[in-house]
Amino acid sequence: MLLKFAYQDFLDDRRFKNTSKINIKNYETLLGEFVSYCIKNEVVNVEDISYSHVRQHLSECQERGNKAGTINTKLLRIRAFLNYMVECEVIKSNPAKRVKRQKEDVKIDVFNDDQIQQMLNFYRRVKRREKSYFAYRDYMVIVTILGTGIRRGEIINLQWSDIDFMNQSISVYGKNRRKETIPITEKLSKELSAYHAFCKQHWGEVSDFVFVKRDNTQLTENALALIFRYLGQKMNFKDVRVSAHTFRHTFCHRLAMSGMSAFAIQKLMRHKSINVTMRYVAMWGNELREQNDKYNPLNSLDI
Known part of the structure; x- marks a missing residue:
């Protein structure tokens, strides 16, 4: 053939x-x-x-x-x-x-606190100065990923009807086209609610989609990539790539560093296998050890 x-x-x-x-x-x-x-x-x-x-x-x-x-x-x-x-x-x-698979480096880059604040402050300044919808949209894109760990495709397909403000959750269609519900914090719920009010004021008629382009239609994969490329150029970080996946990894990293169980992390990240989650937990094991050495209750006991 x-x-x-x-x-x-x-x-x-x-x-x-x-x-x-x-x-x-x-x-x-x-x-x-x-x-x-x-x-x-x-x-x-x-x-x-x-x-x-x-x-x-x-x-x-x-x-x-x-x-x-x-x-x-x-x-x-x-x-x-x-x-x-x-x-x-x-x-x-x-x-x-x-043909055998190649061995991959296990290190995965994540953002530190200073880098996150730098990105958020950049959009806040632009938003205040220009009252720009696009600065607000891009700000909410990274806040939403940082607060939920959702994937690129889930971001561009997210609709307002998927957000349950009453029960503080969002619904997404995951990798296997299966509808999944993710809890969101009260903080993110308030941010999304304020953003919805801004969209209504800016567009008059709010799109079905949470994140839209200049013509108020659904954001595309390419448009989302351009958002992160632009932000990466503005930030010029030397040690980490600005991408949707890095924000998702940062979400996972913070969960692991907080001491959350691998099972709970798996559910929030929606990993198909617990083995995937355990790879992340093992990867950040040294940082967990440092945190344990610093905050362990035995440190303050006279024994």
């Missing part, structure tokens, strides 16, 4: 299975890169793809500066495509299965 037709068939199958637009885009970008590599190297049929083609492509990606996490993501996309080809009986086995 011609590779270019197999690639399109695979994408059509993902769309038919209602795969999210973000994941479809990732397949188009990451898998498309592999397809282009194969065609460039005169591998035009799926049946001709070998273990060495997959490994060589990923090696070249590594030489171009791709980190282990990116390499592993690309490998997963290629494996999914070739698994589909096995299901369709185009090939007998998946050659990418023999």
Whole structure:
């Protein structure tokens, strides 16, 4: 089967299975890169793809500066495509299965208190000076993620009807398209309520979506990325990347540092497996030890 037709068939199958637009885009970008590599190297049929083609492509990606996490993501996309080809009986086995994942660094960056205050103060100043909706919107985007740990896709799809001010909770559709309810604090509830009142005053007619673009329509994935890129340029932090994921990791980090149980963190982060949560807890173990050394009750006892 011609590779270019197999690639399109695979994408059509993902769309038919209602795969999210973000994941479809990732397949188009990451898998498309592999397809282009194969065609460039005169591998035009799926049946001709070998273990060495997959490994060589990923090696070249590594030489171009791709980190282990990116390499592993690309490998997963290629494996999914070739698994589909096995299901369709185009090939007998998946050659990418023999390619091993790379070991990834376990360090995950989070924001410290000073960095968080610096970002919030930046938006407060702009909001006061310009009375800008966009400064208020961007401020509320980071406050909402810091207060809930919700993901990028959940932020852009969040609607006012998803927010229950009475019971202080929000509903989101998680990774598996499953509706999940997350508790929010009274503080965040008040912030969102004030923001809703501002939106009503600014737009006249409030959109269904909590975060909107200049034409009062739903914020897009690209527009959200531009928010964080702009903020990152303004902050110019040397040791941490300004992104939605870093805010989510910061939320998780603060929960772990507070002494919250791994089970409770799993529920708030909505990790599918407790093992994922435990990786985070283990990662920040040294900081937990430092906090314990500093605040342990035995420190103040004469024993």
